[in-house]
Amino acid sequence: MKNNNTKQNIKNSAAFLFNTKGFAGTSVREIANRAKTNVSNISYYFENKAGLLEHLVSTYFESYIAIIEQAYIELDSRSARECLILVIRGIMNYQKENRHLTRFVLREITLDSTLIREIMTTYMTKEKYYLQAIFEKGIHQQEFNSIPIPYTIMQLKGMLSMPYLYPQYMAEVLHIMPYEMYVAEQYSREIEKWVNHTICVPNERVKEKLLRIPVTI
The missing domain is CATH 1.10.357.10 (Tetracycline Repressor, domain 2)
Structure with missing residues (x-):
């Protein structure tokens, strides 16, 4: 359950930041900070920011x-x-x-x-x-x-x-x-x-x- 929550928090945080700051203007670290997780979890679930966008x-x-x-x-x-x-x-x-x-x-x-x-x-x-x-x-x-x-x-x-x-x-x-x-x-x-x-x-x-x-x- 914790892993599912982490993944969903990353997605929600990315959606908010991509909308408000744009894809290019958002860093992976900003997404991790908003999701209250480590940058490594973004790499684990989505590989990179482009993978997160595609998902x-x-x-x-x-x-x-x-x-x-x-x-x-x-x-x-x-x-x-x-x-x-x-x-x-x-x-x-x-x-x-x-x-x-x-x-x-x-x-x-x-x-x-x-x-x-x-x-x-x-x-x-x-x-x-x-x-x-x-x-x-x-x-x-x-x-x-x-x-x-x-x-x-x-x-x-x-x-x-x-x-x-x-x-x-x-x-x-x-x-x-x-x-x-x-x-x-x-x-x-x-x-x-x-x-x-x-x-x-x-x-x-x-x-x-x-x-x-x-x-x-």
């Missing part, structure tokens, strides 16, 4: 994709509309709970590095597959309008990442503070409005019914 980005996207995959699995028993809301609420909660790591990772993937390209190729393929399946079922079942799926996925991804890439814009335009604990619920509702008014076919009774369904992951 953080990979594990972040493993959990991120798992949320979308679970919503995809739910297609057998739920409507496409419900599954899409599962994705929205699940990702917003995950990002809120890991806000420092989320902001750092989202900034990091804007850099065209070999590491990011290698990691993102796998996860982007899975993400596209699951989301496309949800949208295709929605269109086929006439829940969704006939929308251009690739561009709709891009719009959705942009909205989900907005609070952590552009926090000041969120505060000025929507009056939502990204680091407040209520942001996931409040902002999820804003995205759900977009789903109801842009993606879904007009059917107020279906919308009203959906909004009363408790959807959790």
Whole structure:
């Protein structure tokens, strides 16, 4: 248990420092000091700072994709509309709970590095597959309008990442503070409005019914 706590403390400390000081501006010793451990433990678990970076980005996207995959699995028993809301609420909660790591990772993937390209190729393929399946079922079942799926996925991804890439814009335009604990619920509702008014076919009774369904992951 102690070893697991040490490893998690290192990851949490690195996520905080990488977010606030940047990857290049953070030293291994600073991470060790914040985690209250020895530098040797970072070498033991991750080899070096680059290994720690790779681990953080990979594990972040493993959990991120798992949320979308679970919503995809739910297609057998739920409507496409419900599954899409599962994705929205699940990702917003995950990002809120890991806000420092989320902001750092989202900034990091804007850099065209070999590491990011290698990691993102796998996860982007899975993400596209699951989301496309949800949208295709929605269109086929006439829940969704006939929308251009690739561009709709891009719009959705942009909205989900907005609070952590552009926090000041969120505060000025929507009056939502990204680091407040209520942001996931409040902002999820804003995205759900977009789903109801842009993606879904007009059917107020279906919308009203959906909004009363408790959807959790």
